[in-house]
Amino acid sequence: MRLSRAFLPTLKETPAEAQVVSHRLMLRAGMIRQTSAGIYAWLPLGWRALQRVEQIVREEQDAAGAQEILMPTIQTADLWRTSGRYDAYGPEMLRLKDRHEREMLYGPTNEEMVTDIFRSYAKSYRDLPRNLYHIQWKFRDEVRPRFGVMRGREFLMKDAYSFDLDAVGAKESYAAMFMAYLRTFARMDLKAVPMRADTGPIGGNLSHEFVVLAETGESQVYLDRDILDWNPLAATMRPQASMQHFQSYYAATEEMHDEKAWQMVPQERRLIARGIEVGHIFYFGTKYSAAMGLQVSSPDGRMVTPEMGSYGIGVSRLVGALIEANHDEAGIKWPDAVAPFTATVINLKVGNATTDAVSEQIYAALTPNAVYDDRDDRAGVKFADADLMGFPWQVIIGPRGAAAGKVELKRRATDERWELSPEEAIGHIFASPLV
């Protein structure tokens, strides 16, 4: 994408309304624009980041055996009356009436709807286990939406729902999602720690939050530092064994913190940090299947009520969390796996035949994963925008270097710089792990 023709409107000023750094940087980098309180439009740069995050979430759900569907945003109130949650949910639920005065709502989650869909088809144990997920916009009418996409009202969530014949199977499904979540966040270069959590209004008796450590996190967390050494992408055990391994380390949010257990952690391994919740998983047994009359025949002919779990990832929130965890004074430092573009090609002298030719050559080689700063603007503006938008690589082409067959390659995250030929610079970028 050529910046001279792109819609990538960066801001020089820091917007006054933004309290947290991810919100400030997303506004300044032209990623999002608020259209009303807690509701955002995603501009081209933000939209690409959101798509990259969404795709990693999708791939790991698919790899774990979950099947993608898409449920609608608008649901009937009747569905929620079946489970008793229509009255219980409170003012965070956006309620509305259609032209025939039927009570509807904008879905904040989908336990009822997916159970209703599943019971229409599932008849026997052969139809289990299944795990259905979708990635769809949700609405929760927060009293005070804030922190940009971190606590918006309209937000993108991945929610999966597992159906199993019995508790043993349900716990296997839970463990599969537990490990898929760790893999998902690890692929984004995020340290997300699973923490035993309260089940809250979803209900049930087993639940974990996945918390990204970031100085600007909203809540305080307590963990055994050693849990951070484990790379879930290297896990070779079966999901249940891997999950048990992770659970053997102390890790708790403030609400679930247990001072006694905490004292058992060797002092030098105790870490008190700030965290951002990016995922939450629940095993809640037959709560919804029983309420909604989902039954299947077992191998011995009895009718059985399947055991369920639900598994959420805040996809739009993750974009904010990624920036909270990867930035400096100058702007965003995208991890390679989720960068909206891999590189920016900075032509320091647009109109100079040599810099133009070299820039075009490099841009062509890196398309469609690069932007080309071909604007007729000062070098300082271009450097500042490049650091602000934060793509992993910058290729800087000036007239003197270009005449000598050299360009400068800069790694945004580390500020390392190399003087290379155009071909070497391209090769270097392609050799990086995740282009």
Next chain:
Amino acid sequence: MRLSRAFLPTLKETPAEAQVVSHRLMLRAGMIRQTSAGIYAWLPLGWRALQRVEQIVREEQDAAGAQEILMPTIQTADLWRTSGRYDAYGPEMLRLKDRHEREMLYGPTNEEMVTDIFRSYAKSYRDLPRNLYHIQWKFRDEVRPRFGVMRGREFLMKDAYSFDLDAVGAKESYAAMFMAYLRTFARMDLKAVPMRADTGPIGGNLSHEFVVLAETGESQVYLDRDILDWNPLAATMRPQASMQHFQSYYAATEEMHDEKAWQMVPQERRLIARGIEVGHIFYFGTKYSAAMGLQVSSPDGRMVTPEMGSYGIGVSRLVGALIEANHDEAGIKWPDAVAPFTATVINLKVGNATTDAVSEQIYAALTPNAVYDDRDDRAGVKFADADLMGFPWQVIIGPRGAAAGKVELKRRATDERWELSPEEAIGHIFASPLV
């Protein structure tokens, strides 16, 4: 995907509520499930088809220079009061109030919002031209939703919005979208004819509908048969010249039909047919930019009100239209480019060591673009489901053939059949144009 573990619930009975063939087949093939009147959940098969269609739409928008964003579903009433459309829109607009009693609505289209976003950033002629599009769920509260996803209430639309400095530029943008639309539909093997159309409530003075010819179409259309001979994928002229060429043929919907002009078409070329509208484009000048105060500075320093157009494709409706245009008594016949899967591998004797081994080998080679019917079920059920779901290729593995090193390859659209080795069958499928 293994059918024994998939959530691909086909129905044997024809659902009584479905009046048109695409609706019947989408329900029977387990593509969608109605969750309330005119609102559907997309099950795995339907979701994959929708994604394939969406991706082709996206690629052609990108190729035409449009830039993807994502605007939210919920908008403020105030935005629509600025243009005067809040009161004009009528009961098809889903209106609601948030917890603070602010008037909001579920967007049926986005002219106001995109103009509001664009005016926040665009300051000068250098910020033009731009074309911003998004692919987002919309809601129109139809009195009588029907025909499944062809006339639903919650539906997926691609809507693009162009901003130009003057009418000359705006018409170039219009022509670029005109040709992008023809390419989009042609890539899906659909004959979509551009027809001069009424601008309706969007306003403006130039508009075309894109109509797919299908016997079951909702409206009658009149066209010069020769327009069907032109392949937009082979067009080499600039968009405006190509568009003029297409416009030189008579093609009109019933509302715009002009009997006098019709008589000028040679009698043997006059075709009266049924059609389904799948796209609609508008050039409406400064209607929204003027109402909302969008102005930029021109090269000579004057303030200018940009000229706009908007361009819609009914993405979810296209899935229905594709089935209307591609089916027979037995089920769907997916065009290769939009098939949810390219092939189905049918094991006629699950448990037989040879058929199992050959089936697994073929399935592995075709993954992830194939399903594997590994269900313990009768051959008749498997054949019927394969024809119903309508993937372009069927690979049929029976015990006698497998023992002799042969499988049967069937082309769903034509019912052609070949007896081949597994390797030949795989090679044949990979050699087909769009795997």
